[in-house]
Amino acid sequence: MALLSSPAEPTSNRKLVLFIAALAAYGLILILPTPADLSSSGQVALGLLILAVILWVSECVSPAASAIVLTGAAVIGLIGKPLTGNARPMTSADALTTMLTGFSSSAVLLVAGALFLAVALKLTGLDRRVALLVMSKIGVSPARLTVGAMIVGFVLALFIPSATARVGAIIPIMVGVVTALGLPVTSSLGATLMIVTAQACSIFNMAVKTGAAQNLISLGFMEEAFGRSVTWGEWFITALPFTVSMCIVLFIVSLVLLRPQVPPTEEANSRLAAELATLGPVTPPEKRLMLVAALLLALWATEGWINPLDTATSTQLGIALLLMPRIGVMTWAQAEKHIPWGTVVLFAVGISLGMLLSRTGAASWLAGITLNNLGISAMPVFLVIGVLSTFSIVLHLGFASATGLASTLIPIMIAFAQTIPHGEQVAFGIVMIQSLVVSFGFILPTNAPQNMLCYATGAFTTGQFAKVGLAVTVAGLLLLVLFSATIWPMMGLL
Structure with missing residues (x-):
């Protein structure tokens, strides 16, 4: 009985607050007026994206648990909304089927x-x-x-x-x-x-x-x-x-x-x-x-x-x-x-979320108001890749899961790449290069699980890791730009 009545640990209280904040952010996105060029289901997809980012960055629930939360939140949000413009409104079964599409991949x-x-x-x-x-x-x-x-x-x-x-x-x-x-x-x-x-x-x-x-x-x-x-x-x-x-x-x-x-x-x-x-x-x-x-x-x-x-x-x-x-x-x-x-479940739900962002037009809308407004689509391809890679690397600082980052980032990169005037082959190459950049977890121990395993040995400090990681990251960014201007075009990637 003493165990059952003991107060919750401060860490548990913090996680509960973050979890409630994540759900509140999702609810806020749903009740905001829908932008004129975004569908109602696309608004739900963006709300799920915000929910996923908060859950994955804060780690207030386990990755596997976040997959279950995202699926439930998606079903609630999508009921009564068409998946695409001319489709019929979805029932709860339709919404659940949509969020299970990743499992068939x-x-x-x-x-x-x-x-x-x-x-x-x-x-x-x-x-x-x-x-x-x-x-x-x-x-x-x-x-x-x-x-x-x-x-x-x-x-x-x-x-x-x-x-x-x-x-x-x-x-x-x-x-x-x-x-x-x-x-x-x-x-x-x-x-x-x-x-x-x-x-x-x-x-x-x-x-x-x-x-x-x-x-x-x-x-x-x-x-x-x-x-x-x-x-x-x-x-x-x-x-x-x-x-x-x-x-x-x-x-x-x-x-x-x-x-x-x-x-x-x-x-x-x-x-x-x-x-x-x-x-x-x-x-x-x-x-x-x-x-x-x-x-x-x-x-x-x-x-x-x-x-x-x-x-x-x-x-x-x-x-x-x-x-x-x-x-x-x-x-x-x-x-x-x-x-x-749990990794398998998270992986499948991550695919479902990315497909939802794409099919509802939410990824294109988000790319339009962010990357397209930067004016980088008119730049040479190697500079476009440099800017996108910098954006991805900075975003990775807040993620402990590269799988979560890929689920969040790649659909947006695809939507942006398909708008640039360089053809589909170049768009495909840009996205593939960005899929490599998703693994750039070099700067902080918290940027990747393998970093944390090594950090747990006590062999190095965060400062030592960051010193090496920053140098490797900068060199990697320069190499990405260099190869995008030389080797990869010769290989037919760009």
């Missing part, structure tokens, strides 16, 4: 399948084996260890779509390396490896189509708007020059600004060798997983070229193999316990 199926692949890596221990092998072979100088951290991040990005899961697997390895050298985690080396682990994760989110959920949610909107998609190989090749350049920038910036020091010792090599030895020989489940992973990489890389399967279909086939008796490496009962189903 193949991107949702791909995210769920990729999460199963991440679980398979974790259950078999293959992720840890790969990380230890790379770090034991690379060497123990500051430069080599920094490169090693990047290589581990890239290899895991090929198979694990969750930045949080990837970094969670890497952190124990980095801590082990630092302590094996007789250094505290808070040393310059510890700070460097942890910051590089987090920042490289964001870079590789951009490099690999299946590396992050925000890529897939952006592609879902692009398919809806432009009627075309991007294969795994096309995405990788397009992003490759930029992400390689960003890795070089991160390598130089981290070594110059943080100046990691390593004592002359062979302890690290022996420690890593000992940890590898504890893993034992490669197990049969690991071998089977490696075969399936190699098959998936081959299918992804040849999508639309040699094989007719899209990324979502090939991924589902791979997961089916991993769940089969004797052939697979896990059962459904084992896998489902480790899948963050």
